[in-house]
Amino acid sequence: MHQLKVVQLTKYYKQAQALAGLSFEVENGEFVAVIGRSGAGKSTLLRCINRMIEPTAGQVLFNGTDVRNLRNRDLRRLRTGIGMIFQHYNLVHRQTVLENVLHGRLGFKSDWDGIVGNYTHAEKQHALEIIAKLGLDQHTYSRCDTLSGGQKQRVGIARALVQDPQLILCDEPIASLDPSSAKVIMDHLRTICREMGITVIVNLHQVDVALKYSDRIMGVKAGTLVYDGKPDKLSKKLIHEIYGTETGDLIDE
Amino acid sequence: MKPKKLAREALAAGETMAKAIPPRDIFGERRRNFFLFALLFLALTWWSSWGTEFDLWSAFASFPKALAWLGLNFIPSADSLQYLPRIGEKLLETVFVSITATTTSAVLAFALSLFSSKTTRPNAWVALVVRGLGTFLRSIPVAAWAMIFLFSFGQSPLTGFLAIFMETLGFFIRAFIETVDETSESSVEALRASGASWLHTVSQAVLPSVVPQLVSWILYMIETNIRSATLVGLLTGTGIGFVFDIYYKSMRYPPAGLVVLSIVVVVLLIEILSNRIRRSIQ
Ligand SMILES: Nc1ncnc2c1ncn2[C@@H]1O[C@H](COP(=O)(O)OP(=O)(O)O)[C@@H](O)[C@H]1O
Ligand SMILES: [Mg+2]
Numbered sequence: 001m002h003q004l005k006v007v008q009l010t011k012y013y014k015q016a017q018a019l020a021g022l023s024f025e026v027e028n029g030e031f032v033a034v035i036g037r038s039g040a041g042k043s044t045l046l047r048c049i050n051r052m053i054e055p056t057a058g059q060v061l062f063n064g065t066d067v068r069n070l071r072n073r074d075l076r077r078l079r080t081g082i083g084m085i086f087q088h089y090n091l092v093h094r095q096t097v098l099e100n101v102l103h104g105r106l107g108f109k110s111d112w113d114g115i116v117g118n119y120t121h122a123e124k125q126h127a128l129e130i131i132a133k134l135g136l137d138q139h140t141y142s143r144c145d146t147l148s149g150g151q152k153q154r155v156g157i158a159r160a161l162v163q164d165p166q167l168i169l170c171d172e173p174i175a176s177l178d179p180s181s182a183k184v185i186m187d188h189l190r191t192i193c194r195e196m197g198i199t200v201i202v203n204l205h206q207v208d209v210a211l212k213y214s215d216r217i218m219g220v221k222a223g224t225l226v227y228d229g230k231p232d233k234l235s236k237k238l239i240h241e242i243y244g245t246e247t248g249d250l251i252d253e
Numbered sequence: 254m255k256p257k258k259l260a261r262e263a264l265a266a267g268e269t270m271a272k273a274i275p276p277r278d279i280f281g282e283r284r285r286n287f288f289l290f291a292l293l294f295l296a297l298t299w300w301s302s303w304g305t306e307f308d309l310w311s312a313f314a315s316f317p318k319a320l321a322w323l324g325l326n327f328i329p330s331a332d333s334l335q336y337l338p339r340i341g342e343k344l345l346e347t348v349f350v351s352i353t354a355t356t357t358s359a360v361l362a363f364a365l366s367l368f369s370s371k372t373t374r375p376n377a378w379v380a381l382v383v384r385g386l387g388t389f390l391r392s393i394p395v396a397a398w399a400m401i402f403l404f405s406f407g408q409s410p411l412t413g414f415l416a417i418f419m420e421t422l423g424f425f426i427r428a429f430i431e432t433v434d435e436t437s438e439s440s441v442e443a444l445r446a447s448g449a450s451w452l453h454t455v456s457q458a459v460l461p462s463v464v465p466q467l468v469s470w471i472l473y474m475i476e477t478n479i480r481s482a483t484l485v486g487l488l489t490g491t492g493i494g495f496v497f498d499i500y501y502k503s504m505r506y507p508p509a510g511l512v513v514l515s516i517v518v519v520v521l522l523i524e525i526l527s528n529r530i531r532r533s534i535q
Contacts, residue, residue, distance in 0.1 A: 052446055079448035090443035094461050103457055107448025114453035156443075163447055 001064050003028045003166065003199055004049065009058035011044050011223075018044040020223040021058065028166070031193045032201045033210035033231075036220035037243050042203040045220065046169045049201075050082045051075060062167075080107035083160025083198075087172040089152040091159075093145040097136055100144055100155050101127045104162035123162075130158045134188060150181030157188055161196075168192065170202040174209070186213050207239055327510030336508040340496060340515055347492035348519060350410055351478035354417035359471050362425030367455060369426070370433035372441045375451075383426065390423025399485045408490040416485050417478050428470050429463075437462040465534050472527035479520055 002025040011019040018041045026032055034042050047053035049060055051067055060067045062078060070078055083104070091100045105123050106114045119127075131140055134154040144152060153173060160168050170189065174182035190213055193200045204210045210217055211231045219227030219234070219242040227238050302309045367373045369383035393401075398416035406412045440458040449457070486494020493512060500509040 050446055052442065076448040076450065079446060082446075084443065084446040086439065086443060088439055090439040092437075092440045092458050092461050094464070103444055103449070104447050106444060106450075106453040106457060109453070111450055111452045114450065115456040117457065159443070159447070 002026065002061075003063060005059070005061040006049075007059040007061070009045070009048055009060060010056050011041075011048060011053065012056045018223050019048070019055075022220075022223070022225050023058075024218065024225060024228055026167075026199060026201065028199060029193065029197045030199050031190065031213065031215045032199075032218060033214035033216070034201065034203045034218045034220055035205065035207060035210050035242060037205065040220045040242075041223040042220055043171050044223075046084075046171050046201065046203055049167075049169060050079050050084060052084075076107055080163055081166050083163050083165035083168040085153070085156045085160055085168060085170040085173045087175045089144075089149075089156045091144045091152060091155055094143060096141050096143055097131060097139050097147070097155050097158075098124075098127060098141060101131060101158045101162050104159040107163065127158070127162050130161045134158050148181070149177050150184055153177065153181070153185050154188065157185070157192070161192065165198060167199040167201065170200065172203050172205065175205065182209070189213070207243075326506045327513065328507065329511035329514055330507040333505075333507040333511050336500075336511060340493070340508070340512055343486075343493045343496045344515055344519060346410065347482045347486060347494070348479060350414050350492060351417060351482045352475055354414050354482075355421055355471055355474045355478050358418050358422040358425055359467070359474075362422055362429050363467065365426055366429035366433055367459070369430050372434060372438045373451070373455060373459060384430070387423050387426030387430075390419055391427065392423075393419070395420040395481050395485060396488060399488045403489055410491050412489045413482055413485045413491050416489075417481055420481070421474055421478060424474065425470065429467065432463050432466045432470070433459055436466060465531075468534055469531055472523075472530060476520055476523050476527065479516070479523065483516060 004026040369380040374380040402412040486492035
């Protein structure tokens with residue numbers, strides 16, 4: 001069974017079509033980069049997987065269950081198994097690194113325990129280990145608004161990891177970072193995938209980063225999959241197609 | 254061939270496409286818009302002052318004369334100090350009414366704003382109803398609320414409390430919805446995506462993010478409401494407004510001036526205090 005199987009996934013915003021029937025499968029432990037220019041539908045695709053956006057039609061099977069059938073508690077349980085990382089980190093800026101990382105455990109808690117922030121000793125220990133692993137142990141008790149962009153994104157990664165997820169979805173995780181911080185983040189994502197066996201699906205608009213890090217590239221253009229395969233099979237002609245430029249503009253090297 | 258190069262080429266191709274579009278004269282547009290706006294502003298002012306048969310210039314001209322009269326008659330004299338205990342007592346009552354009205358409406362408004370903010374609302378209809386309630390409450394001025402409650406509750410501090418409560422609630426609903434939308438949208442998304450429940454996101458993402466702004470609004474409204482409470486007191490015969498009314502109507506101007514002065518002092522004190530508090534919670 002595939003960990004993730006997407007069948008004819010379609011999304012309309014009012015009249016505008018964002019996803020036009022995408023189908024693909026992702027295996028456990030894969031590192032997949034989704035590339036495409038802005039407005040292609042990458043974010044919509046990612047958010048249909050954990051139902052942060054409601055698909056209009058099609059199926060999203062995670063471990064064999066169609067996520068579109070899940071309600072309330074079951075939907076929350078699905079989401080605990082899927083971490084998410086954002087371009088703008090989406091942290092609670094006024095809280096400390098440790099508090100933000102522990103937010104990743106809320107999905108496992110009763111309403112009351114979550115409201116009062118009742119985390120177990122084991123959870124705190126686990127969070128501290130992850131924080132150390134991401135090189136943030138100097139900042140465990142720092143407020144997140146005092147951190148740099150790269151550090152904030154590492155907090156975002158730690159918050160996803162503390163969920164013990166099987167899959168991590170990353171929506172443009174390095175789009176707001178300088179090249180050296182971006183490299184640190186991408187290296188962490190690769191380590192997570194290789195060493196912890198967590199599947200990583202990452203939206204990128206930088207082709208070079210996608211080619212360097214991923215096992216597999218999916219090219220999205222106007223809501224359709226125009227490429228799905230190994231990075232080395234991705235021709236420059238296809239790259240130009242994905243980015244929507246005329247083949248006539250190609251300059252040969 | 255290096256992939257980096259490819260991306261650059263794709264970008265360059267995009268640029269040549271953009272150049273084909275005829276350029277817009279945005280600076281000219283901005284100048285024109287500014288000019289139009291200024292014209293509209295002047296026309297509106299002139300039209301309104303004409304519509305009310307109100308002569309703007311003579312109004313400004315009579316200003317110094319009014320100030321002079323105030324200065325001559327409203328200076329608190331030494332023997333007006335005997336009124337101080339009574340003024341202090343009523344002023345305290347007014348301050349307490351404003352604070353309770355502000356804090357209680359803040360609690361209710363925060364709960365309501367969660368049902369209307371884009372990030373936390375359960376559905377669009379509830380959101381619309383809450384927003385409508387806010388607009389309705391705001392559209393009735395505090396003096397009108399005072400008159401409405403005067404019928405049911407007579408001349409009592411409760412009347413003033415309710416009048417201020419209503420107006421503040423309307424103001425807070427709108428302010429808090431905006432605050433929740435602005436400050437917590439992204440973290441709410443993150444928590445929801447990790448499987449947190451609605452109560453979790455509200456308590457762990459929304460609440461910590463909105464605290465400084467909420468406190469700021471509350472302090473601002475306490476200040477504002479002390480002034481409103483004075484006015485409401487005039488109308489409902491309670492608090493500091495009532496005392497002022499009595500002194501004024503019996504032409505005891507120096508103690509009336511003392512009332513005004515003491516209100517100014519209290520408002521200033523509260524402003525200094527709230528600036529301190531604001532700075533300490535960022
Ligand atoms: N909430 C929304 N409402 C309406 N249209 C949207 C919304 N979100 C995205 N879209 C549209 O859907 C298309 C795909 O958007 P998105 O998934 O954000 O693309 P990408 O992440 O690749 O930039 C775009 O044309 C965008 O304008
Ligand atoms: Mg996007």
